[in-house]
Every structure is written in C-alpha cells, then in structure tokens.
Amino acid sequence: MRDAGQPMERAGWIESWLSLIRRRWLSGFVVGTAVMALAAGLVLLSRPIHRAQARLRLGEPPPMSGVSPTAGFFGLIRMGGDPFANDLELLGSRSLVEAVIGDVALNAKLVAPRGWHRDSIFTAFTADATTGSGTWEAEWLPDGRIDIRRIAPADSAGPAATAAAGRPVSFGGVTAAFRPWRTGAPRTVRIQTVPPGLAVLNNGPRLRAVRTRRDANVVELAFDDPDPALARAVIASMIDRFIALRTAIQQRESRTTVDSLRSVAASTQVELTGAEASLEAWQRETRLVQPEIQGEVFAERYGTLLEQLELARVELAAIVAITDRLAAGPDSTLDFAGLLAHPRFLENETIGLLLARLTGLQDQRAELLTRRTPDSREVRLIDGQIRALGQSLRAVAGDFREALSSRLATLEARASEMDLTLAGTPAQAIELGRRQRAIRLLSEIILLTEQRLRQEELREALTFSNVQVIDPPALRFKPVWPRRTLGMAVGLLLATGSALLALVASEKADRRVRRAERIEAILGAPVVAVTVAGGRAAPALGDAEVAAIARRVATGDGRVWLAATAGDRRSDAHVRALAGADGGPGDGPRPRLVGLMTIGSFAAAAATGGKPVVLVVSCGRTRADALTRSRRLLEAAGCAVAGAIVVCEDESQAAALWT
Numbered sequence: 001m002r003d004a005g006q007p008m009e010r011a012g013w014i015e016s017w018l019s020l021i022r023r024r025w026l027s028g029f030v031v032g033t034a035v036m037a038l039a040a041g042l043v044l045l046s047r048p049i050h051r052a053q054a055r056l057r058l059g060e061p062p063p064m065s066g067v068s069p070t071a072g073f074f075g076l077i078r079m080g081g082d083p084f085a086n087d088l089e090l091l092g093s094r095s096l097v098e099a100v101i102g103d104v105a106l107n108a109k110l111v112a113p114r115g116w117h118r119d120s121i122f123t124a125f126t127a128d129a130t131t132g133s134g135t136w137e138a139e140w141l142p143d144g145r146i147d148i149r150r151i152a153p154a155d156s157a158g159p160a161a162t163a164a165a166g167r168p169v170s171f172g173g174v175t176a177a178f179r180p181w182r183t184g185a186p187r188t189v190r191i192q193t194v195p196p197g198l199a200v201l202n203n204g205p206r207l208r209a210v211r212t213r214r215d216a217n218v219v220e221l222a223f224d225d226p227d228p229a230l231a232r233a234v235i236a237s238m239i240d241r242f243i244a245l246r247t248a249i250q251q252r253e254s255r256t257t258v259d260s261l262r263s264v265a266a267s268t269q270v271e272l273t274g275a276e277a278s279l280e281a282w283q284r285e286t287r288l289v290q291p292e293i294q295g296e297v298f299a300e301r302y303g304t305l306l307e308q309l310e311l312a313r314v315e316l317a318a319i320v321a322i323t324d325r326l327a328a329g330p331d332s333t334l335d336f337a338g339l340l341a342h343p344r345f346l347e348n349e350t351i352g353l354l355l356a357r358l359t360g361l362q363d364q365r366a367e368l369l370t371r372r373t374p375d376s377r378e379v380r381l382i383d384g385q386i387r388a389l390g391q392s393l394r395a396v397a398g399d400f401r402e403a404l405s406s407r408l409a410t411l412e413a414r415a416s417e418m419d420l421t422l423a424g425t426p427a428q429a430i431e432l433g434r435r436q437r438a439i440r441l442l443s444e445i446i447l448l449t450e451q452r453l454r455q456e457e458l459r460e461a462l463t464f465s466n467v468q469v470i471d472p473p474a475l476r477f478k479p480v481w482p483r484r485t486l487g488m489a490v491g492l493l494l495a496t497g498s499a500l501l502a503l504v505a506s507e508k509a510d511r512r513v514r515r516a517e518r519i520e521a522i523l524g525a526p527v528v529a530v531t532v533a534g535g536r537a538a539p540a541l542g543d544a545e546v547a548a549i550a551r552r553v554a555t556g557d558g559r560v561w562l563a564a565t566a567g568d569r570r571s572d573a574h575v576r577a578l579a580g581a582d583g584g585p586g587d588g589p590r591p592r593l594v595g596l597m598t599i600g601s602f603a604a605a606a607a608t609g610g611k612p613v614v615l616v617v618s619c620g621r622t623r624a625d626a627l628t629r630s631r632r633l634l635e636a637a638g639c640a641v642a643g644a645i646v647v648c649e650d651e652s653q654a655a656a657l658w659t
Contacts, residue, residue: 015656015659016656016659019652019656020503020504020507021503022652023507023620024502024503024506024507025503027502027503027506028499028500028502028503028506029499030502031498031499031501031502032495032496032498032499032502033495034498035491035494035495035498035499036491036492036494036495038491039487039488039490039491039492039494039495040488040491042482042487042491043482043483043484043487043488043491044482044484046481046482047114047226048226048479048481048482049224049225049226049479049480049481049482050224050225050226050227050228050231050475050476050479050480051222051223051224051231051475051476051479051480052222052223052225052228052231052232052234052235052473052474052475052476053220053221053222053235053471053473053474053475053476054220054221054235054236054238054239054469054471054472054473054474055212055218055219055220055221055469055470055471056218056219056221056239056242056467056468056469056470057217057218057467057468057470058083058084058087058217058218058219058466058467059217059466059467059468060083060084060217060466084211084217087219087246088209088211088219090242090245090246090249091207091209091219091221091238091242092204092207092209093245094200094204095245096207096238096241096242096245097200097203097204097207098196098200099237099241099245100203100207100234100237100238100241101196101199101200101203102127102128102129102196103233103237103240103241104230104233104234104237105125105126105127105174106199106203106234107127107131107173107193107194107195107196107198107199108125108127108131108173108174108191108192108193108194109191109192109193109194110125110189110190110191110227111189111190111191111192112186112189112190113186116185116186116189117226117227117228117229117230118227118229118230119227119229120179120185121178121179121189122176122177122178122179123166123177123178123179124168124175124176124177125174125175125176125177126174126175126176127173127174127175127193128173128175129173129196130173131172131173131174131193131194131195131196132172132173132193132194132195133153133193133194133195133198134150134152134153134172134192134193135150135151135152135190135191135192135193136148136149136150136151136160136171136172136174136190136191136192136193137149137150137151137188137189137190137191138178138188138189138190138191139187139188140178140181140185140187140188144164144165144180144181145162145163145164145165146162146163146164146165146169146178147162148160148161148162148163148169148171150171150172151190160172163178165178165179165180165181166178166179166180172193173193174191174193176191206223206224206225207221207223207234207238208221208222208223209221210222218470221235221238221239221473222235223235223238224480224481228475231475232473232474232475235473236473239469239473242467243467246467254456254457257456258453258456258457261449261452261453261456262453264445264449265446265449265450265453268442268445268446268449269446271442272439272442272443272446275435275438275439275442276439278435279432279435279436279439282431282432282435283432286428288428288429288432291428291429291432295425298418298421298422298425301418302418302422305411305414305415305418306415308411309408309411309412309415312404312407312408312411313408315404316401316404316405316408319397319400319401319404320401322397323394323397323398323401350396354389354392354393354396355393357389358386358389358390358393361382361385361386361389362386364382365379365382365383365386368382511623511624511625512620512621512622512623512624513617513619513620513622513623513624513627514619514620514653514656514657515657515658515659516530516646516657516658518624519617519627519644519646520644522624522627522628522631523615523627523631523641523643523644524631524641525641525642525643525644526643526644527643527644527645527646527657528549528614528642528643528644528645529549529643529645529646530645530646530648530654530657531645531646531647531648532647532648532649532650532651532653532654533574533647533648533649549614549643549645560614561611561612561613561614562575562578562579562613562614562615562616562645563575563613563614563615563616563630563634564615564616565615565616565617565618565622565626565627565630566626566629566630566633567626567629568618568621568622568623568626570618570621570622571615571616571617571618571621571622571647574616574618574647575616578616578645611639612639612640612641612642613634613639613640613641613642614641614642614643614644614645615627615630615631615641615643615644615645616644616645616647617644617645617646617647618647619646619647619648619649619653619654619657620648620649620653
C-alpha cells in the first residue's frame with residue numbers, strides 16, 4: 001500500500017503546485033521579471049572592475065642569533081615567530097596602507113562618466129593628509145579654463161579656484177593638473193575626498209596579500225578598481241613600500257642589536273682590563289705565578305728541610321751526650337774515642353789526628369810510668385800534653401755543639417716559615433683560580449660579543465637581497481567584473497527562486513477560501529453541495545442535490561433558506577441564480593430553494609423564526625473574514641448556519657476543493 005500511496009502523494013503535490021501556479025502566475029511573473037531585469041542591469045550596466053596582480057618571493061631573513069655554523073639549532077626554534085607570517089602581517093599593516101594611500105591618492109576619488117579615468121582627466125593628481133569629507137566639481141569653461149567649486153557639504157559650498165589646463169591647482173588637500181577639454185570629454189567631473197583615516201578603513205581590506213601555496217614562500221598581491229592605471233599603481237606602490245618597510249624594520253633591529261653589542265663589548269673590555277691589572281698586582285705581592293710548578297718545588301724544598309731538621313736534631317742529641325760525658329770524665333782516650341763514633345767527627349781528619357796523638361801520649365805515659373814516678377818531670381810533661389789535647393778536643397766538640405744548635409734553630413725557623421706559607425697556599429690557589437676564571441669569562445664574553453657583532457653586520461648586509469619580485473605589477477587580460485555569463489545565470493536562478501517565493505507568499509497572504517475544510521472550520525457547519533458556474537449565468541444544481549439539501553437543512557415548511565456572504569457580490573449573484581431572479585420562491589424545477597439578497601434583510605424578516613440558513617460561498621472569491629462576519633451576523637439574528645454551498649469556477653477548482 002505504501003508503494004501505491006507514494007505516486008499518489010507525489011501526483012497530488014505536483015497538482016497542488018500546478019494549481020498554485022495557475023492561480024498566482026501573475027505575481028510570480030512580475031517578481032521574477034523584476035529580479036531578472038535588476039540582475040541584467042547590474043551585470044550589463046556595471047562598470048568594468050580591473051584587477052592588478054603581482055607575486056613576490058619572500059626569503060627568510062638571517063636568524064636572530066646570526067649566520068654562524070652554530071646558529072642552525074636556534075633558527076629551528078624560531079623564537080621570533082614564523083618569518084613568512086610576520087611578512088604577511090607587514091603587508092596588512094596600517095603603516096603600509098597609509099603609505100600606499102599617500103602614494104596613489106586613494107583618499108580622493110574621481111567621479112566621471114564611464115570610460116573616463118584619472119589618466120584621461122589629469123596629467124598629475126595627488127592628495128595629502130589634510131583631506132576631509134567633501135565633494136568638488138570641476139567644469140571646463142568655453143575659454144579653456146577649469147572652474148573648481150565645492151558642492152558638498154552644503155554649508156561649505158561655493159567657488160574654490162580657477163586654473164588653466166596643465167597648471168597644477170590645489171583644493172581641499174588635493175593637487176591636480178587638468179588636461180585640456182577635447183571632443184567627447186565630459187564638461188564636468190567630481191572629486192570626492194575623505195579623511196586619510198577613513199581611506200585606510202575603506203581601502204585596507206582591498207589590498208589583498210595571499211600565500212599561493214602552503215609550502216611556498218610566495219605571496220600574491222591583488223587590487224581591484226574600475227581605473228586600471230590606478231589599480232596597477234597601487235600594486236607597484238605596495239611592493240615598494242613593503243620592501244622599504246621590511247628593510248627598515250630589519251635594519252633597525254640590526255642597528256639596535258649592534259649598538260647594544262658594542263656597548264656590552266666596551267663595558268666588558270673595561271672590566272677585563274681591571275681584572276688583569278688586579279691579577280698582576282696580586283701575583284707580584286704573593287709571588288704566585290705558576291702554582292703547579294711552584295708547588296712541586298716548594299714541596300721538594302719542604303721535604304729536604306724536614307730531612308735536614310731531623311738529621312740536625314739527631315746529631316745535636318749525639319753531640320750533647322758526648323760533650324756531657326767529656327765534661328764529667330777525665331781526659332781518657334776512651335772518652336774522646338766517642339767523638340769518632342759521630343759521623344761529623346769521623347769524617348774530620350783533624351779530630352782523628354788529635355785522637356791518634358792523644359792515644360800515643362797515653363801509651364807513652366803508661367810506658368814511662370814503668371820507669372818513672374808520676375811526679376817525674378817526663379810524666380808531668382806528658383800529662384800536660386794530654387790535658388792540652390783534651391782541652392782542644394773539648395773546645396772543638398763544644399764549638400760543633402754550638403754550631404749545630406744554631407743550625408737547628410735556623411732550620412726550625414725556616415720550617416715554621418714554610419709551614420705558614422704552606423697553610424696559606426690553598427687560599428692563594430683558590431683566589432688565583434677565581435681571578436683567572438673571571439678573566440677567562442670576561443675574555444669569552446668579549447670573544448662572543450665580537451663574533452655576534454660581526455654576525456649582525458653581515459645580517460644587516462644580507463637584508464636587502466631576500467625579497468624578489470617574481471611577477472611585476474600587471475593587469476589581468478580582462479576585467480574580473482562583470483562576468484556576463486555567470487551573472488546572467490545567477491540572475492536567472494535568483495529570478496526563478498524569487499518567482500516561486502512570490503507565488504508562495506501571495507498564496508499565504510491571500511485570505512480567500514479555497515478548501516472545504518477551512519470553510520467548515522470557519523462556519524462550524526459542513527459543505528452540503530458543490531456546483532460549477534462555468535460560463536453559464538447560473539450555477540447548476542440537480543434535483544437530486546436539491547432534494548439532499550432539503551433533507552438535511554429544510555425547515556418545517558420544506559423550504560431551504562439561502563444567504564449570500566456579507567460583502568461578496570459574486571456570492572450575491574450566485575444566490576440570485578440559485579433561488580430565482582426575484583429572490584423569492586422559485587416556480588421552476590427548484591421550488592424549494594428560497595434566496596435572500598443580504599444577510600441584513602434576512603435578519604430583519606426572519607429573526608424571530610430561527611430558521612437554519614445555507615451560505616453560498618464563491619470558491620477563490622470569498623474572504624475568510626467575510627465568512628466569519630456572516631456567521632456572527634446570522635448568530636446575532638438568531639439564525640443558525642446549517643451548511644454551505646460552494647460555487648467553483650471550473651472542474652479543476654472543484655477537484656482541488658477537497659485536497
């Protein structure tokens with residue numbers, strides 16, 4: 001059943017649209033024709049819009065860290081943003097737009113007939129930043145002069161200046177040199193001026209800069225204007241101003257960086273010089289020049305000193321024991337023989353000879369005592385010699401003891417001094433390292449600053465060569481507007497849509513009834529009959545239909561009361577035709593239908609009877625508010641609406657009454 005219902009629904013939908021078109025074709029035709037005429041006029045009568053284009057290749061500027069082999073990593077980070085995006089922002093900057101407007105005088109506009117542009121009216125045309133909102137009219141006089149007067153605003157209108165052809169004249173911030181009038185040229189033209197700020201606001205979006213491809217550093221510049229020469233001049237000025245602005249910004253960045261680097265280098269050089277002088281004075285004071293070598297030598301000397309000190313202490317102890325024993329004992333050979341056990345005396349030949357002489361005297365005395373007495377002259381002589389030798393040996397031993405004690409004291413003093421020096425050596429080494437580190441850091445800063453300074457100078461030199469003009473400013477081979485084929489096609493599409501919209505809108509705005517359900521909803525009574533008037537004077541109702549109406553709504557006397565819709569002349573004519581020419585009871589084939597001319601007359605004649613009434617409605621003619629008013633009037637007269645007879649103009653309208 002669904003498959004069978006879909007074609008029927010589609011057919012009904014098509015039929016409803018066809019019916020709508022038959023009813024409202026005039027409004028749709030008028031609206032569609034008007035829209036098509038408007039579109040055709042817009043396409044055919046519009047002034048041609050010319051587009052000037054150019055292409056630039058924007059090379060990336062040198063990295064901010066310089067052009068060194070180690071700058072690649074920081075260049076990948078792009079701490080300064082995407083260079084191409086920065087250049088696109090420059091192309092859309094207010095400074096660039098203001099400069100272009102100043103170059104080509106976009107704050108002044110020529111208003112002339114079609115086909116006449118600046119280069120055909122002026123030999124020179126400029127505008128400065130003093131222009132305001134106003135309109136000036138220039139008229140070529142018969143004598144060849146040009147009369148210039150201000151016509152807007154109205155409160156400032158009046159003569160402005162008179163100039164000869166080819167001579168520059170200034171008015172309202174505009175300086176222009178007019179061409180002589182020639183055959184076919186307009187006699188009057190107008191120049192409209194706006195403030196520079198408003199010109200920036202109006203023309204900024206017109207200066208377009210678009211990246212051609214995502215992976216290409218190529219930007220396309222475009223500007224549309226009815227004046228082809230002006231459009232090309234705008235693009236040429238845009239290129240020049242962009243290169244100048246970009247170069248100035250990069251030079252300013254490099255110049256500022258160079259000045260900062262030079263200042264840092266100068267201050268660092270002063271600090272380095274002071275640190276070097278301070279290190280030199282400190283090394284002179286501490287005698288610390290080569291800590292490693294001096295440390296090795298000092299350690300070696302300190303070890304030797306300690307060795308000598310220990311040896312001197314041992315020797316002193318030994319000589320003290322020997323001298324103490326010699327002082328307490330007699331001058332015997334055994335006591336003095338202890339001197340030979342000391343290394344110093346063992347190596348001394350004099351001590352050995354004295355000891356040998358003492359030993360010989362001791363032996364000679366012992367031999368002499370065998371023959372002499374101790375008091376003999378020879379024995380006393382030998383004893384004197386022995387005492388003299390003993391005193392000599394004691395004196396030598398004492399002198400050696402004193403010398404060794406003095407040497408030991410000297411060694412101990414030197415050891416104490418070296419101990420103090422050794423205790424202060426770590427602090428001096430740390431201080432030396434600190435001072436040397438400061439000098440090394442300052443030297444590295446100087447080196448890096450000088451290298452960075454040279455890199456910035458090279459970056460400044462490379463700034464001029466990284467913008468290349470691929471396509472110079474040129475006009476497209478034909479105007480970009482109007483596009484007649486596309487414009488007419490779009491106009492036809494808009495006209496068709498507008499016509500359909502007009503059909504629907506007029507249908508929605510029409511308050512006349514065309515559907516049975518709407519009539520029944522307004523009256524609260526059913527449609528009891530449908531008839532077609534056609535070309536005949538009276539609508540046709542057969543006897544069977546009349547009998548059916550009589551059965552449904554007839555009164556006690558068997559008559560059917562008919563009433564015309566209030567204010568509807570067509571409905572009134574239909575009532576006359578249905579009921580009879582005089583509006584009374586009919587004598588022909590339909591004696592049971594009684595018509596009334598108006599609701600008012602019926603209300604006056606039968607208000608007390610409360611008769612049911614059938615309203616005669618003209619399909620597509622009777623308005624919904626008229627039906628509502630008729631129902632209210634009948635109810636006020638005490639009558640009830642028993643039903644409605646709908647009179648259609650043709651069979652198709654009758655068929656659409658129930659759809």
